């Protein structure tokens with residue numbers, strides 16, 4: 001631990017599960033009762049914008065009834081206390097990391113509380129329902145859509161992510177199934193460039209074999225314990 005200065009953390013739906021937000025890859029592969037292909041692809045949006053918008057409206061509204069759990073809070077504590085480099089990359093579209101106080105955060109798959117103009121690409125903070133064809137505040141075209149990176153679309157800030165992974169001394173993956181690329185490949189990129197790698201998950205994931213160490217258990221227990229270890233090592 002004493003040689004670690006640059007930490008990159010990847011979080012997935014598992015970190016928000018104990019806050020009451022359903023994960024994705026439960027048996028049956030449904031997200032809140034919907035098939036991924038029906039709500040999470042550009043083709044789905046083109047075929048049935050009303051269904052897709054309603055799905056994300058419901059997920060956005062649900063954010064009003066959940067709160068960060070001990071794992072989000074612990075990462076915010078790490079962010080405040082860690083004097084080295086730190087980047088927390090989340091695949092989650094909820095806002096629980098920022099509500100816990102995390103600042104060094106990147107939402108690679110978009111955000112529920114944001115709308116994206118499908119024409120000019122401007123991103124706008126959004127609360128409440130987003131009707132299909134809402135006008136963009138920037139270009140004025142009726143082209144606002146949920147600011148969610150659909151399957152087949154490029155995640156946000158990949159250059160910055162790859163640079164951070166290249167310089168990481170420690171890469172930690174929390175509550176992610178290792179099934180969604182490119183995020184699932186981050187462990188290999190980080191390890192290739194010499195980082196130590198640690199997975200914290202409820203159960204072994206598709207990517208577990210790539211990590212130096214895997215710790216199994218709920219994020220609300222594993223993450224605070226790991227954060228205390230890291231902050232303790234920094235103090236020594």
Ligand code: NAD
Pocket residue numbers: 011012013014015016017018021022023024025026031091092093094109174175176177178179180200201202203204205217218219220
């Ligand atoms: P996933 O649903 O595919 O996998 C969830 C992982 O979390 C599993 O490996 C599971 O073992 C683990 N897990 C479940 N409960 C846990 C707990 N209490 N503690 C620790 N680990 C736990 O999620 P993913 O890998 O993030 O991929 C799904 C994609 O769907 C994401 O990219 C995201 O964009 C989207 N999604 C987002 C949210 C959200 O924003 N909260 C929720 C569902 C899906």
